[in-house]
Amino acid sequence: MKYSLIIVDDHKMFLDGILSILESESQYEILLTAKNGKQIAKYIEINKEEQIDLVITDISMPELDGISLNKIIKENNKNIKTLVVSMHSDPNLIEKLVSNDVDGYISKNAEKQEFLKAIETILKGEKYFSKQIKDIYLKNKFSKQKKEEIQLTEREIDVITLIAKEYTTQEIADKLFLSKHTIESYRKNLISKLNVRNLAGLTKYALKMNYVKP
Amino acid sequence: MKYSLIIVDDHKMFLDGILSILESESQYEILLTAKNGKQIAKYIEINKEEQIDLVITDISMPELDGISLNKIIKENNKNIKTLVVSMHSDPNLIEKLVSNDVDGYISKNAEKQEFLKAIETILKGEKYFSKQIKDIYLKNKFSKQKKEEIQLTEREIDVITLIAKEYTTQEIADKLFLSKHTIESYRKNLISKLNVRNLAGLTKYALKMNYVKP
DNA sequence: ATAAAAATCACTGAAAACAGGGGCCTATAT
């Protein structure tokens, strides 16, 4: 019996690439392809009884991205395997996917053989992550153990966020219904906690942590 | 006589996609493909007499990116046409390419037909830019006329950079061998010029402009 | 040649930030 695959990618040409690779592999049947996750999410929610073996998906897509799609798939049907093929190698994305139980992740510059091997491995029930992705993931885990010792509290995050939004101490106090002394304490703690010298340092940190938009 | 094409893309699967599209078009001959611009640049510099009609290239590639490759090609042989196929739609990249005389630019989510049409158009000697790209380009040109009024001088950039690096006024003055009053003037001007309220705003601007690393 | 822009410096007063203390009150985890 053939394996049923679904492929999701908003880059038409890339989709063509995958199709041309899979064409020569008779054991796979392309059930359908789509340009964004939404269509597939709907399809899977409706056709719960249909046998789907593997969904191959990109990450950045309009409407519904790969991360969310993966989550939806896994929530609906644990039997459906997922393989992410992406040019992104942002450690945070990788981590999110892993914790959402994705079955594999390879880079878009993978060779044909690796791609086929990934599919094969996953359909056997194992996970497949390309070396590159594994390295990034591990490196990130490792470096986090150092950085994670600086853990800000909720309130501190509130304050640093507002600081980076260019509010003064008094304004922040008003916004949070606190005394300006309190805000000053928080600012002071933040400065020593984060090992920076002034507002500029706090602002950079807030930006790095994505507490504020640039 | 057949047209000779060269295709450059570090995403193997994408390359496969392009190849599978062009296979059915007998008028095109794929002269060679490569994973980065360097190989092609070298090839073109060596084989100056060889007839090459079109180079299709991605933008982000290891070793030598699409922008630089395009420049090298055009410097070596004006007869070679270039088509950029990319998922990037950063206005600055587009602008750079246009000013480097690229012959076409389409997005990676273009349909097969548009891709073929782009090639055809370019080989006829015309330019081809997908609607999406044209829109981005024009929108950017338009919005720039507003934004470009905020142009920082060299000195202002020096100062805002050091501010974002967490130096105090006095320290900046010492570093630049200026009076602290001067630095204060610059800071003041920067704040009003950039329409921000304080150091945090300046720091965010410096970060956005990449004057400092996060 | 001369006008405009950039770079430099100065002063004042008010507001804010920074440094270094300390204290009090909860929740919660051992």
Place this chain on the structure above:
DNA sequence: ATATAGGCCCCTGTTTTCAGTGATTTTTAT
């Protein structure tokens, strides 16, 4: 039960930033 962490507040004193105003010299563009 009691230590620990987070959240909250206050004081003193110094330094820095911010806002407003103005001036000189050098560079650049027309």
